[in-house]
Amino acid sequence: MPITSVNRDPASLTMTVVADFAADLQRLWQVYVDPRQLERFWGPPDYPSTFTRHDAAPGGRSTYRMTGPDGQTHGGYWEWISVDPLTSFEVRDGFASPDGEPNPQMPSMRMHFLFEERGTGSRVTTTTYFATLEELEQLVEMGMEEGLRAAMGQMDTVLADLTAFAAGDGTVCQILSETQARITRVIHGPIETVWQAHHDAALMRRWLLGPDGWTMPVCDVATTVGEKYRYEWEPAAGTAGERFGFEGELLESVRPYRAVTTEQMIGMPGDGTLNELTLTPVPEGTLLAVVVTFPDAATRDAILATGMVDGMETSYARLERDVIG
Template sequence: MPVTSVTKDPEALTMTVVADFAVPLQRLWDAYADPRRLERFWGPPTYPATFTRHDMAAGGRSEYSMTGPEGDVARGYWEFIDVKAPHSFEVRDGFCHADGTPNTDLPSMRMVFAFEANGAASRLTTTTYFNSVDELEQLLGMGMEEGMRQAMGQIDDVLADLRTFAAELPAAAQTLDDTTVRVSRVIRGSVEQVWAAHHDASLLQRWLLGPDGWSMPTCEVATEVGQPYRYVWQDDATGRSFTATGEVLEIAPPHRAVTTERMSGDGIPADAPGTTNELTLTPLEEGTLLTLVITYPDAATRDLVLGTGMVDGMETSYARLEQAVLAG
């Protein structure tokens, strides 16, 4: 077990958990920065976690659920107060409802995660600050200490499984729930470079093209909340075309952008439903983790779109982004 000590201080209203890992500091940090890794250990073994949002930047937010063996669901959130990669991050941790709003019937707490290098190994010190002795006792009574011990006991397996998250792997989709899909891809480039590639029209027209033989003659980019965007693609051999339109709902450069999207054009029904797309960029040792959470109106639409080979098309574009834009 990586946990070496647990110290509870009722006077200071804190609980401090120290855990040691036989991996470099950056690899341990990336386990918390990458939601695909984080959800493999954050919940105890019988309550695995799913992160539907994970914006690891000051002012960002994470939302997750933990599902028990009987199908019961516990939901939580993090509000990021401070992030100093790869040395520390601080969050407000609390319980939430299905719509993401805080559940004020249960306590929230402040948590500080401090990462230290020790040669080829690393140490994580997690300090939880409670609001009162009653809340400390309530959360400990709910199994918080044992839950953290069990969760950290799973980190070693995640840290050893480097291949699953390697930068050379193609884009992959994971179904989060009935209407939500997360597409992930590590891009070889900095967060700032990848953000610019998504918000500079001259760059977008070089890589966001899908199959070979297609071009993007129209690229009207949106960079502010409420601003509309419009992309038009065409098959240069046949003249077939389709269009994506939408608007910006949230934007926090260079880490997060939320947009609506509706497709139209050849072969697309006029009443085709739209989606909400949440783009998050997170720095990792291998490059930038691009996470795109897509929310569909229903499960049938989700499955229909995924069945078109959408993710393969995205991988073609992401590979072109690395080769035609970032490589230079």
């Protein structure tokens, strides 16, 4: 059990949890900023969590749901207040309604996570600040302390599993729900470079090509919220295929870590998708995550069956080779 102490202090309205691990500091930090790893322990074993958004940056937001053995879900959110890489971060943690918005009927709390090297391992100290004594007592009665103990008890396994989340595993697709999938890849380059590569037409034409043998004659980039974009590809001489493209609108943009767009295949009827791009600095470079929301499960399965993920991997490998170098 990694937790070494739990201290509730009614006078200061805090609860402090100290946990020690054999893993090094970088590894411990990464399990909190990588949603694929965080959701493996953020919740008791019988209430696993799924993060549908995770912006590890000041002003960012995370949304997640915990699913119980009976299939019932309970939502939560983090509002990111501050981040000092490899040292600390602070969030406001609260309960969320089914639509992911904060539940005003339930209390929220400020949580500060402090990371420290400890001999051959590392330590995380989690201090939770409550607004009132009543809220502290309410959340303790709801099982907050037991939940934290059970959740963090799973961390040793996550930290030891270096292979599953090692850089270089390529592009991975995870099904999050009937209508959502998360596509992730570690890009070996700094976050600003990766962001620029997604927003500069000249750079995009060098890497965003999918399989070899295609060109990108149209690359109209949206850089301001509300602007429309349009991308078109066509096969080079000697390559089989027909010209196609996508268009949509930029809904959110926070440089260098978040961009949200709609996407519709040109000339195709029906609803398109919502694409949420998140970039997070990690020791190996930049963790790229795209959460795609589809209109329904059938559309999700049909799009993924086109080989989309393989095409994305070819493009991301080209991004590392031809843009980042």
